[in-house]
Amino acid sequence: MREFVKGDFRAIYAYSSDARVTRYLFFGPRDEDSTADYLEGLLASQRERPRTRFELAVEEIESGRVIGACDLSFIEGNVVDLGYMLGIESWGKGYATEIALALVDAAFFDLRADRVISTVDVNNGASIRVLEKIGMRWEAVFRKHRRAKNCWWDCHLFILPREVWESSRVNYAP
Numbered sequence: 644m645r646e647f648v649k650g651d652f653r654a655i656y657a658y659s660s661d662a663r664v665t666r667y668l669f670f671g672p673r674d675e676d677s678t679a680d681y682l683e684g685l686l687a688s689q690r691e692r693p694r695t696r697f698e699l700a701v702e703e704i705e706s707g708r709v710i711g712a713c714d715l716s717f718i719e720g721n722v723v724d725l726g727y728m729l730g731i732e733s734w735g736k737g738y739a740t741e742i743a744l745a746l747v748d749a750a751f752f753d754l755r756a757d758r759v760i761s762t763v764d765v766n767n768g769a770s771i772r773v774l775e776k777i778g779m780r781w782e783a784v785f786r787k788h789r790r791a792k793n794c795w796w797d798c799h800l801f802i803l804p805r806e807v808w809e810s811s812r813v814n815y816a817p
């Protein structure tokens with residue numbers, strides 16, 4: 644995982660213009676203009692102080708290709724929201740689980756978060772599974788959590804309090 648740079652435009656456009664990838668995301672699929680706006684916004688967020696949004700490129704070590712994005716964002720106080728998305732050719736290899744585990748560690752170690760949360764569409768089985776695998780706990784379901792793409796979205800809220808992460812981390816076995 645590394646910072647995005649301007650030259651990542653094509654790679655971002657490749658996965659975020661794919662309707663299969665953005666199916667359970669509130670935005671997209673992106674066209675070239677909205678990809679450019681998004682990239683400009685995230686590059687600007689890298690310069691913010693204090694920085695509240697850490698949106699990172701996911702680079703596959705073997706190929707050196709940018710295959711997706713992940714993020715940690717402060718939403719209030721010391722609560723950090725976690726997210727990830729990958730191009731479809733990279734699904735099913737355990738990457739999101741590896742990414743999410745690293746993000747959780749970064750949120751608690753580096754950002755000193757008290758709590759990590761994630762909201763996920765109730766039909767997004769793969770993402771729900773990832774959150775379960777990394778030890779996040781189901782907390783609630785929000786009916787009509789948000790209106791996007793002309794419909795209401797029902798979402799699960801998953802959370803991981805700092806104390807639980809601290810006590811479970813030593814014993815974690817994927």
Ligand SMILES: CC(C)(COP(=O)(O)OP(=O)(O)OC[C@H]1O[C@@H](n2cnc3c(N)ncnc32)[C@H](O)[C@@H]1OP(=O)(O)O)[C@@H](O)C(=O)NCCC(=O)NCCS
Pocket residue numbers: 663664665667668726727728729730733734735736737738739740741762763764767768769770772773
């Ligand atoms: C969600 C996403 C990141 C998962 O990436 P991934 O690298 O394939 O995830 P992993 O391989 O680490 O783990 C996926 C798990 O979900 C399971 N799974 C896959 N599809 C599933 C489904 N429809 N229902 C239930 N479980 C499913 C897999 O079997 C695997 O679990 P297992 O290891 O117990 O077998 C990827 O599908 C994606 O980018 N989706 C589009 C963007 C998105 O929805 N992001 C999340 C927003 S909250």
